[in-house]
Amino acid sequence: MSNKDTFFNAMQSRGVSRRDFLKFCTVTAATMGLSASAVAQVVEAMETKTRIPVLWIHGLECTCCSESFIRSGHPLATDVVLSMISLDYDDTLMAAAGHQAEACLDEIIEKYKGNYIVAVEGNPPLNEDGMYCIIGGKPFTHQLHKAAEHAKAVIAWGSCASSGCVQAAKPNPTQATPVHKVILDKPVIRVPGCPPIADVMTGVLTYMLTFDRLPELDSQRRPKMFYSQRIHDKCYRRPHFDAGQFVESWDDEGARKGYCLYKMGCKGPTTYNACSTVGWNDGVSFPIQSGHGCIGCSEDDFWDKQPFYERLSNVEIPQFGVEANADKIGMAAAGVVGVGIAAHAVASAVKHSSAKSTTKEDKGE
């Protein structure tokens, strides 16, 4: 793969007309939430800028991020992989394997020092010196540090890389650790989700190519353009929530009418993601649209916020081995205190009346 090629050159060599190229740029600008005037900027970037070398490395993960990524509709994943970026290392997609593949990694790091991007799918397990994830005979942490050392920026794909996901759920035996807690000296962009939405992934890459800088991030390093609002804020079922119309069980009338899934444990109100606006599979649907609540997969430690099907999360009372939600704990506490008050009131009344009679006796009445 030649890396000096621009995106437009690469597209032309694949037989794409200029007209289609401009259409592509317009759609891409729209996906990133840019105004029509910004299309020219996208076009210019695609025509003049060299494609970004990307090293896509895999730690502890399930490859669902890659699965999601290759289904991107706007822009098409093929356009991104074959034309926009120069995907120089990705052990699941690349043709080379074994020593050849690892040699390729070293070569890119050497050749493009400080100019390439590291995309991390999955996370490094730190326990037992990283022995729970071995790449090319060495712990994944080594590869991560090696790749990140000369990188321009690091993208943490998915919940594994950005918050740990299922392998970091309690008790986290392998000590799986999100990327931003391991790579401390490079800008890390977190793109959470299990997996993240395909168009969000390609959108982040396109933004970086177009503007040659990182997208605007929020306080938790997530791109604002996709993660600044909760699913609930833009949910098409929101009017049912405001009206007080809820699905009470999976097979009731409310479920058929598409009422709000709040009572079924939907985590839309606490989850920052773009599902309710961008949708999945080229905008066809997203979990709530197909009748199932959001499980909050793009939120930190979402596996530990069980149950998925109840509104209130369980609170673990350590040393006691009991899990109950806030209401159960609160009601139990209020009940105990209530009984205590009642008992105390009775005891006080007895004491008070006996004290009174004693005073009366003292006075000789």
Place this chain on the structure above:
Amino acid sequence: MAYQNTTLEPVYVYEVPVRLWHWINAFSILVLCITGYLIGSPPPSIGGEATYAFLMGYIRFFHFAAGYIFAVGMIFRVYWGLVGNHHAREIFLPPFWSFTWWKGMIYHVGWYFFMVKESKKYLGHNPLALFAMFIFVLLSFFMLFTGFALYAEGMGMDSWQYALFGWVIPYLGQSQDVHTWHHLGMWAIIVFVMIHVYIAIREDIMSRQTLISTMINGHRTFKDTREN
């Protein structure tokens, strides 16, 4: 500190703003608890067209409105703590450094366990009550911070609420954690209110000074002039 009265004349303790705040606060907490519980566990689903119903919308509106009243009241109360009389100040800074204060607290624990015969007389709060009020103040700020952080989520990342309280969410984990904490905080306040109301009634009957009427007319009246 324990107070030795010489007459049975009422002493002016709680100024008008303090009493007003107490009752407005009590009312806002009542509204906040009811609406807050209903936000966590909404009433049964209603039928009809969503266009014509706004039940959760109204419940949330009253929660937010009462929250603002609670917040403004709290800010005002802190201000009054600075400019009001010294009884207005004590709930924000109990004398943790005072040995007699701790001794008084132990004495009052004994009083509630029926181990001492008589309560001591205080012009303001007795040490145990003061400690409880201090916990309540901390709890109130906790509810304000977590509450406004959750409110900021709806107002968006450009809002002043987010600028001031947005940091609370990653600090406590994620949004769902803040919900859980806010919920637990509500139950802590409910438990406080239960004990507070019970003790106020009990002390009014069994202690040597007035309590309930003091929070209404501001005057503390002692029932005897004997020594503490």
